[in-house]
C-alpha cells in the first residue's frame with residue numbers, strides 16, 4: 447500500500463506532537479509531506495530533522511527566515527515557506543492525502559478551509575474553525591469532496607458510536623435521538639466559588655486528566671471548551687444544541703455517548719490520551735497501534751455522572767445561547783473568548799472576568815447572517831477589537847467579574 451501523504455498544521459503543539467508519535471509507530475503507512483508552526487523555530491527544526499518533510503512552514507515571517515537559515519546545513523532540501531499563504535499551500539498540495547488541522551484558534555480557519563476545498567481527508571482538531579464558520583466549512587467539505595473526521599476526543603467518540611454508514615456532513619444520522627457530550631468539569635469543578643477570582647494561569651493550565659495546549663486548558667477550566675464542543679457537535683452531526691446534553695463525568699473514561707430512538711446508548715471508552723482519536727482518524731475505517739495503554743476497567747472501578755453547574759460555568763450557557771442566536775454569534779463568542787483567554791494568560795484579566803468580556807462583546811457586536819467568509823471575518827475582527835478595548839478600559843479586574 448502506498449503511504450498516505452500527511453500535512454500537519456500546528457505540528458509543534460500538543461496534538462501535532464501526538465500525531466507525529468502515531469506516524470512514528472506506523473512508518474509504512476504515512477509519509478510526512480509538510481510540518482507547520484507559528485514561532486517555535488527550535489521545535490520545528492527538530493521535527494524537520496527527525497521527519498524530513500518536503501515543506502516546513504512558519505506563520506511568522508521572521509521565524510521562517512531563521513528556520514531557513516538553520517536548515518541550510520542540516521537539511522537543505524526542505525522548502526521553507528511563510529505566512530498564511532504558505533499554510534494554505536501545504537494544505538492543498540497534490541501529494542498530500544491527509545491534513546491534520548491542529549492550529550489553535552481562528553488562525554487555523556483559512557488553511558483548514560483550503561484543505562476542504564482541495565478535497566483532502568481532514569482530521570479536525572481545530573474546533574474554532576467550525577465554531578466560527580460551521581455552515582461555510584461544511585459546505586466547502588461537500589463541494590470539495592473532502593472527508594471530515596473529528597479528532598476532538600468527544601466528537602471522535604460520538605463518530606465511533608454512530609451508524610457505520612455515517613460521515614460528518616451526510617445529514618442527520620438515522621435512529622439517533624440525542625448526543626451525550628461528556629465533560630471532565632476541569633480543574634475547578636469543586637473549588638469554592640469565592641476562590642475562583644484568584645485562579646492563576648498555572649493553576650488553570652494544570653488539567654486533572656488531559657495534557658493540552660494553554661488555550662484549550664483555560665477553555666476547559668471555564669468550560670467554554672464544552673460550549674465550543676456543543677457547537678462543533680451540532681455542525682458535525684447535523685443536530686441542534688437542544689439535542690446535545692452535556693454530562694459531567696470526572697474520570698474522563700467515557701469520551702461521549704449516542705442515544706438511539708430504541709433506548710440504546712452507545713459509548714466509547716478509553717484512557718484519556720489524544721493518540722487514540724488521532725490514530726482512529728488517521729487509519730479510518732481501519733485500526734492501527736496508537737501506543738495507548740489498554741484500559742484497566744477494573745482498576746478504574748467506578749464511573750460517575752452529574753449535571754453541569756451553569757452558574758459556576760457561565761461560558762457553557764453563553765455558547766449554547768450563541769448557537770441559538772445563529773449567524774455570526776458563535777464567531778463573536780469565539781473571538782471574544784480568544785482575546786479574554788489571552789489576557790488571562792498574560793495576567794491582565796481575572797479568571798472570573800472571562801465570561802463577562804464575552805457576554806458584553808456578544809451584546810455589543812451585532813449578529814449577521816454568516817453567509818460569506820467576509821462577513822464572518824468582519825464579525826471576528828469587530829469582536830476582537832471590542833473585547834480588547836473592554837479589557838484595557840477596565841480599571842480593575844473586579845469590574846468585569
Ligand code: NAD
Nearest residue numbers: 456457458459460461483484505549550553571572658659
Ligand atoms: P498548542 O497550543 O499546543 O499548539 C498549537 C499549534 O498551533 C502550535 O504548533 C503552534 O505553533 C500553532 N499556532 C499557534 N498560533 C498560530 C498562528 N497564529 N498561526 C499558525 N500556527 C499557529 O494547542 P493544542 O492543544 O495542540 O490544540 C490545537 C487545536 O486542537 C486547538 O484548536 C484545540 O482546541 C484542539 N484540541 C486539542 C486537544 C488537546 O488535547 N490538546 C484536544 C481536542 C482539541
Ligand code: MG
Nearest residue numbers: 598599600675
Ligand atoms: Mg474535547
